[in-house]
Amino acid sequence: MHAEAGNLIIGGGAPVSVQTMFDSSLHGLDPASVVERISELHALGCDIIRFSFIDGEDARPFSYIAAHSVIPVVADIHFDYKMALLAIECGADKIRINPGNIGAKWKTEEVVRAAEANGCAIRIGLNSGSLPKGREGLSVPEIMKESALEYLDWFSSWGFDNVVVSLKSSDTAETIEAARRLRSVTDVPQHIGVTEAGSPVISAVRSTWALGTVLSEGIGETIRVSMTGDMEDEVIAGVEILRTLGLRKKGVRIVSCPRCGRHAFDTISFERRIRRRLLSLDKDITVAIMGCLVNGPGEAKGADFAVTGMKDRIYLYKKGVLLKEVSAEDAEEALFEAITNE
Numbered sequence: 077m078h079a080e081a082g083n084l085i086i087g088g089g090a091p092v093s094v095q096t097m098f099d100s101s102l103h104g105l106d107p108a109s110v111v112e113r114i115s116e117l118h119a120l121g122c123d124i125i126r127f128s129f130i131d132g133e134d135a136r137p138f139s140y141i142a143a144h145s146v147i148p149v150v151a152d153i154h155f156d157y158k159m160a161l162l163a164i165e166c167g168a169d170k171i172r173i174n175p176g177n178i179g180a181k182w183k184t185e186e187v188v189r190a191a192e193a194n195g196c197a198i199r200i201g202l203n204s205g206s207l208p209k210g211r212e213g214l215s216v217p218e219i220m221k222e223s224a225l226e227y228l229d230w231f232s233s234w235g236f237d238n239v240v241v242s243l244k245s246s247d248t249a250e251t252i253e254a255a256r257r258l259r260s261v262t263d264v265p266q267h268i269g270v271t272e273a274g275s276p277v278i279s280a281v282r283s284t285w286a287l288g289t290v291l292s293e294g295i296g297e298t299i300r301v302s303m304t305g306d307m308e309d310e311v312i313a314g315v316e317i318l319r320t321l322g323l324r325k326k327g328v329r330i331v332s333c334p335r336c337g338r339h340a341f342d343t344i345s346f347e348r349r350i351r352r353r354l355l356s357l358d359k360d361i362t363v364a365i366m367g368c369l370v371n372g373p374g375e376a377k378g379a380d381f382a383v384t385g386m387k388d389r390i391y392l393y394k395k396g397v398l399l400k401e402v403s404a405e406d407a408e409e410a411l412f413e414a415i416t417n418e
């Protein structure tokens with residue numbers, strides 16, 4: 077099975093996609109600047125982006141964004157099925173709903189029929205924090221799985237199969253178990269994520285464990301690393317999980333040393349400064365950022381490009397061969413120039 081959100085295929089053997097969620101309301105924002113930000117996120121590896129669609133005021137900016145975004149856009153709906161209908165009318169490529177909080181079944185049916193008529197995908201998104209009533213006594217993963225199956229039955233009785241399911245918990249064990257249970261009974265595409273996963277380092281650890289576990293079992297067709305942090309970092313973390321598992325080959329791989337008492341080059345601030353710019357390049361390369369000449373030249377041999385330092389002199393290597401010696405303040409531009417002229 078697969079779903080289609082705009083031009084993005086989710087499932088059915090398509091590459092696992094990375095998504096994030098826009099971190100503020102669209103009210104009062106310049107939609108053109110949002111579209112620009114989406115392009116930057118896309119350059120980092122983001123494949124699809126979700127927006128909270130709260131009320132009628134979102135319609136105008138959302139329509140603009142849906143029409144101009146380089147990647148498919150998703151509307152996140154809670155409680156009010158009319159907002160789902162409006163988001164579909166505004167050109168959403170996908171909507172995320174929890175049929176359990178939409179209210180009556182007929183309201184969900186109206187949404188599904190409108191999605192079908194407009195080529196819009198639907199994610200059935202269930203969270204452990206808002207479980208439907210009526211299945212008390214079962215474990216949280218079982219309640220989520222059973223509820224999802226019930227909603228999938230509804231959808232299928234209405235002839236709709238452009239669907240993705242997410243069963244999220246802030247508990248990694250529940251997230252893993254729910255994904256496994258659902259996959260044991262259906263190959264509906266799954267959106268995997270640990271919800272409310274915490275600040276960047278904590279979220280990256282939890283998400284790597286949960287997402288890495290299920291992805292390595294072949295479960296998970298699209299992922300989100302949810303973070304109390306920047307969208308850019310969510311995307312970087314998601315892409316890195318896929319790269320580490322060998323599920324995404326393209327892109328820049330950064331190798332950087334942790335720095336120690338021997339360092340003659342401040343790798344921490346250099347890496348922090350250039351990270352997003354580097355990861356936004358459309359190149360398949362490894363770049364090493366090393367703090368001294370102990371491991372620098374050695375690591376440079378295994379990298380396409382490497383920088384290492386000695387006092388205020390920075391050495392730039394290309395495939396292990398010294399290319400240039402520059403001052404610390406010229407190091408960033410020298411590195412990007414060398415990569416661009418590759």
Ligand code: SF4
Binds near residue numbers: 334338366370
């Ligand atoms: S490369 Fe040099 S500065 Fe970096 S951790 Fe190794 S010894 Fe320390």
